[in-house]
Amino acid sequence: MQANDETLTRVYNAAQLAVEFAGGMNRTAFMVDAKTHSAVLYQLLVLIRAAGLLEDEFRTEHPDFPWKAIDDLAAKGDDIELNDAWDILWSDIPRIVTAVESVIPQGGDS
Numbered sequence: 001m002q003a004n005d006e007t008l009t010r011v012y013n014a015a016q017l018a019v020e021f022a023g024g025m026n027r028t029a030f031m032v033d034a035k036t037h038s039a040v041l042y043q044l045l046v047l048i049r050a051a052g053l054l055e056d057e058f059r060t061e062h063p064d065f066p067w068k069a070i071d072d073l074a075a076k077g078d079d080i081e082l083n084d085a086w087d088i089l090w091s092d093i094p095r096i097v098t099a100v101e102s103v104i105p106q107g108g109d110s
Helices: 002-022 027-032 034-051 056-061 067-076 082-103
Strands: none
Touching: 002 034, 002 082, 027 034, 027 082, 034 067, 034 082, 067 082
């Protein structure tokens, strides 16, 4: 499970950074701030790639994990629209963070 712990830490850290980068902004401000939306999109890509490294056994052992949200995000790949990124930040990312915290109680603090 060590490899999965490290991968989950990467997922967690990317999710936390994406939210941190956009924190305090509204949708309009996010859309026009190229630096912020570039940073958020990068962290979403990091999250996608890290989640893709989780072993199939982990998926089987954790069926309540938000796999649909992760898979939907992965399906977008490098083509995440800004409106989608904003929605993902405030709907899917909190569920992913909570799920990681339930598996690794300290979240990304390993």
